[in-house]
Amino acid sequence: MTSQRTGAPDSAIPTSRRGSVALGVTAGLIGWLAFVEVTSGILQGYYVPLISDVVKHLGIHDADYNWFEAAQLLVSALVVPVLAKLGDMFGHKRILLIATVLTALSTWALAFAGNFTTFLIAFALQGFYVVWLPLEVALIFDRGRRTGTAASQTRKAAGLLVVALEAGAIVGAIGAGLLFEAFAQNVTLTLIVPAIAVTLVFFAILFGVPESQPAPGVRRLDGVGFSILTLGLLLITSGLTFLRINGVGTWWVWVLIAAGILTFIPFGRYELKQKDPAIDLRVLRRPNMWPVQLTAGLIGISLLGAQAPLSTFAGTDPVNGYGLGLSAGQRSILIGAYLISMIVGALLFPLLSRLASPRGALIVASFLVAIGYLLFLPFHLETWQVFTNMAIAGLGSGALVGALPAAAAAAAPRGQTGVATALTNTTKTIGGSFASAVFGVVLLAGAATVTTTAASLFGYMLVWTICGLGALVAAVLLFFVPKLAFADADPATEAHDPGTTDGDADAGTDAAAAESQVI
Template sequence: MSRIQPTTGTGAPGPGATRVAAVVGFLVFVELTSGIIQGMMPTLLPELGTVLGVGAGDLNWVNTAQLLAAAVSVPLFGRLGDMYGHRRLLRVAVLCLAVGSVLVAWAPSFEVLLVGRVLQGPLAALLPLEIGLVRDRLDASGARSAIAMLVGALTFGASAGMVVAGLLREAISSVHGVLWIPAAATVLCAGVVFFLVPESRTRARGRVDWAGAGLLSIGLATLLLGISQGPKWGWTDAATLGLFAVAAITLTAWVLVELRVAEPIVDIRLTVRRTLFPVYAASFLLGTALFGAQTALVLFVSSPADKVGYGFGYDALGIAWLMLPSGAMAFIASLFASRLFKLIGGRGALGLSGGLMAIGYLILIAAHDEPWQFVVVNVIVGTGVGLALSAMPVLIVESSPHERTAIATGIYNTAKTVGGSVAGAVFAAILTALTFQGTEIPTIDAYTTVWWCCATVSVLVAVAAAVVARPAKSAN
């Protein structure tokens, strides 16, 4: 059900092969920049909260808003990329990212910051679009290597972004000044995508499921708003219950629409395959531990122990160095992931990743009074994250139809970002509910509750890996 443009065969040798090798390098640069942007934001969050006068609970919305936009934009961009060309949608995604980054850098208020973060949502669509492009332009072996390089660049960029943010903050007088640096980098990425990346050649037929995109947006937004505002309004308040009712009705309608339309924005039938559903479930769970806990971690280590009884009072650079081992180990794990796949397979690597993350969070619950304890935990959790981020795309690509690569990978990213956004709202509710009396400052119990949640979902990642069915035949 797809048509191929009249070009040379995928992965054909000759001048095209050299061109494709160069393209992978350009895309690695884009993912590296994407990772740096993602890594910088958590490091700068505590100071942004101080500058804009935002409390710990509301700060979770800085990540949640971006993840919510990503949850919708990833499948939408993936579908449009399959239909109209992955480079074309890469261009649109990078332009949205550039505008959003400018707004984040300028943001005179919390509301403007949130708008900028929403516009940064398509950042999450870059990787699935790039995976669709390289799978179209390369043979199976080359595509797997390219995917590993892209994931590695993203994870390395995320860890480097933490340190870059801290170092820039030492040299630049304001947090907003620091944020203008990644804003400028997105403009350079736009030039790379517009002028140096070729278009993919495979096209899927059909229509865009705009109704599904709209229903998903409304359903997730009302669900997350209800979760985050529940502690403030009261869980039995009419407004809270009304939001949950709207979310339930809208998401139910969304599922029914997705099952009826020929080309859904999220192919639920594709999602529930035994070869894919456990991986998507693990992606959702990984997102809750990876994205949902970021704000809580940086707020904890930046808290002054002499005033609240926990934390280290670190500034942006201190936060960066403390969090660096997590990103560094994720990058190192991604480099060696392909060798590990040969020994224990993708399922085994995914199961191992869940076990490592669970161990890390359990250690953190028991020991969090010294910085070195966070370093140990970040090494363990970062290794698990790197293995999971490398294993999931490979398992999905090998189990999905060729013409559905971008949308199948997009569902993975959607599941991951939805998990992060839901966890962000839940953790915001926890940090808002468990506070010192008469203040908005979370207690230590709030943070340990968040870490218990992360340990639990990490165990479930390992469980999901154990029930992944092997595909009858790997997709080429």
């Protein structure tokens, strides 16, 4: 492959020059995608301050709102792998546009929903936006692949996208309350605002984002494989949702979870026989891939499951012997500080990757999450202690949000970038679902001695322990990744990467090279 500007082979371009060329290719792309992620953050932060008002608007109970979140989590877990595969087959921009249209329609439907059922369906379908980040990472990686700087440029870009995401979450959380008051507490008018934002995203992608280049050759969608995968994920995520609602004493909940896990046995046997499988298990078992996917699931425990317990702990009256007794406004400031620490972590990760190595940076980030949550065990009585712990965990979490899909993209062969990045989201979602279910149960273990609505201190201790140990296990698993994994590839190698999904020889070569660099 040759440089479009110089006509010289890319491999002949100095590394520093290749980096600048790649930046020139992707700078505009990152800008448009950053707008997409700002909107994604708005969607994640906008509805939380309005929960009580939405509940009143629909005439339902507070506990019913949990069904909205559970349904959206379920939909996102099911559709992300399929959409990512379609992106690998037909172009990531095309599927990104389709996901945006579905998200926009559902967001507009939310604004005009007047009952529980309509709002539930619309909120669930809004979960299509979760595929945005994996598809964006795949698009960026595809652009960088042409200059041999795909891995490093994707890490930088993913960090910027996470900054945009968290900034959007802050804007959404603050803006929702302000707009609700400005619109005289009109729920419909307030909910129209994110619908307008998602609509604008469609045009930003349509006119500002170039299409990726799908791998050559005839591809097909493994319908049977995805059906089995969907069934397994449906059983597991449904079981975890009902576990949180019905409690550990409900026997059929455990049957659902067990059935979902067992489904992966026939799924694995079937996929290994396919030329173009839904999930290429041969790629998944590579030493530079499986630790990344497991890390995503383990980090999902704290990233998606621990925020609600931290908020309720901060609001618990200290008369119970623990808790900070913070008001809603003060808790918002604390959460905002946590999000800012995530932004800092996302910005520092590419720098740490250059100073050490991408693998080393991932390990450090995982250890930061572990340290942050384990520090809660001795230090949780003062506001500054909780703030410090959350800031440390936030630095690691912010780095990992963008770094894990970028690492998965770097580890995947051509033609499987979207699926690999999407799997980090799916495993993270499963980890978060597990955490939400378990944390909901453990926080009811024991009883507060003064106020009946407060959870027990033992429950909070257990939550922090699970989060800390999960991140610690993730850090240890990452030591099994080859030392030089996720580094930039030689453009000549990229040009000759067959991108086959049945490439046993390709996988074997990569694995053999990787083994020589392990630990």
